[in-house]
Amino acid sequence: MQKPLLTGKFFIRIILVIIGALIFAVGLELFLVPNQVMDGGIVGISIMASHILGVPSGVFIFTINLPFLYLGYKQIGKTFAITTAVGITVLSVATIYLHQLEPFTTDVLLATVFGGIILGVGVGIVIRFGGSLDGTEILAILFTKRLPFSVGEIIMYVNLLIFTAAGFVFTWEQAMYSVIAYYIAAKMIDIVVEGLNESKSVHIISDHADIIGQAIIDRLGRGVTYLNGQGAYTGDDKKVIFTVVTRIEEAKLKSIVQELDPNAFMSISNAAEVSGGRFKKKDIH
Structure with missing residues (x-):
C-alpha cells in the first residue's frame, strides 16, 4: 500500500x-x-x-x-x-x-x-x-x-x-x-x-530486499543486483541491493525505500563513470 x-x-x-x-x-x-x-x-x-x-x-x-x-x-x-x-x-x-x-x-x-x-x-x-x-x-x-x-x-x-x-x-x-x-x-x-548531474551508485541493506528490489525494477525501470553480505556484529547473512540511477531518479528511489522499509540502510555515492547496460556512455562531463 x-x-x-x-x-x-x-x-x-x-x-x-x-x-x-x-x-x-x-x-x-x-x-x-x-x-x-x-x-x-x-x-x-x-x-x-x-x-x-x-x-x-x-x-x-x-x-x-x-x-x-x-x-x-x-x-x-x-x-x-x-x-x-x-x-x-x-x-x-x-x-x-x-x-x-x-x-x-x-x-x-x-x-x-x-x-x-x-x-x-x-x-x-x-x-x-x-x-x-x-x-x-x-x-x-x-x-x-x-x-x-x-x-x-x-x-x-x-x-x-x-x-x-x-x-x-x-x-x-x-x-x-x-x-x-x-x-x-x-x-x-x-x-x-552537489554533483547531482552524475549517475548515482546505490547500496541498500534491508530485511525486505526482495520487495525493494522488485519495486526499483517496476517503478524506476532500473536493473538491480543482489550481493551477499554478513553483519560483522551479529554474523547474520544480509542481502545487499546494488543499483545505479540518474540524478532525476534519486528522489524517487529514496521515496520507494522509505515507503517499503523506513529502517533500511542506504548509501548513495557519485559514480565517476558508468558504462554498459542502460548506461551506454559516461554520465559525467
Whole structure:
C-alpha cells in the first residue's frame, strides 16, 4: 500500500520547488530576456517563440511542457509529475508577471553572468527536491534508454540546435552570450545539487530486499543486483541491493525505500563513470 502524497515532507518539497521556480523566473525575466539572452531547452524555444509571435513566453513554457509532464507521470512517477507541474506552472505565471517590470541591468555581460547564476540556483533547488522545469530533460532520460548517449549528451545536442536557432532569431552575439549564460547556470546547478548531474551508485541493506528490489525494477525501470553480505556484529547473512540511477531518479528511489522499509540502510555515492547496460556512455562531463 502506497503512502499518501500529502505528507509534511511532500508539502515542504512543493514549497521549495515553488521557491526554485520563482528564483529561475527572476533570473530569466529581470536579467536575461530583457537583454535578448536566453536559456536552453523548452524555455529557450519559448523565448524565441515569444519574440517572434508577441505572446508571453510563460504561455509557451506551460503549453509546450504539457506532453512532457504526461511522459514524466507515466515513466518516472506521480510525485515527480506533481512537483514538476507545480514548478512549471509557477514559472509560467511568474514570467508573465515579471516581464512587466524593469530589468536589474541593461549591461549584457552583467545580465549574462548574474542571470546564469540565478537560473542555476533556481533549477538546482527544483532538481534537488525531485522536480524539473524543462521537458527536454524528461525526453532525454527516455531517449537515453534507447540511444547510446547519456542524458547530458542528448541535452547538449538539443541545446546546440536551439542556440544556433537563436543566432537567426536574435543575433549571433546574443546567441554566444546565451551559451555563456547556459554554461554558468549548468555549473551553478552542480554546486547547488552537489554533483547531482552524475549517475548515482546505490547500496541498500534491508530485511525486505526482495520487495525493494522488485519495486526499483517496476517503478524506476532500473536493473538491480543482489550481493551477499554478513553483519560483522551479529554474523547474520544480509542481502545487499546494488543499483545505479540518474540524478532525476534519486528522489524517487529514496521515496520507494522509505515507503517499503523506513529502517533500511542506504548509501548513495557519485559514480565517476558508468558504462554498459542502460548506461551506454559516461554520465559525467
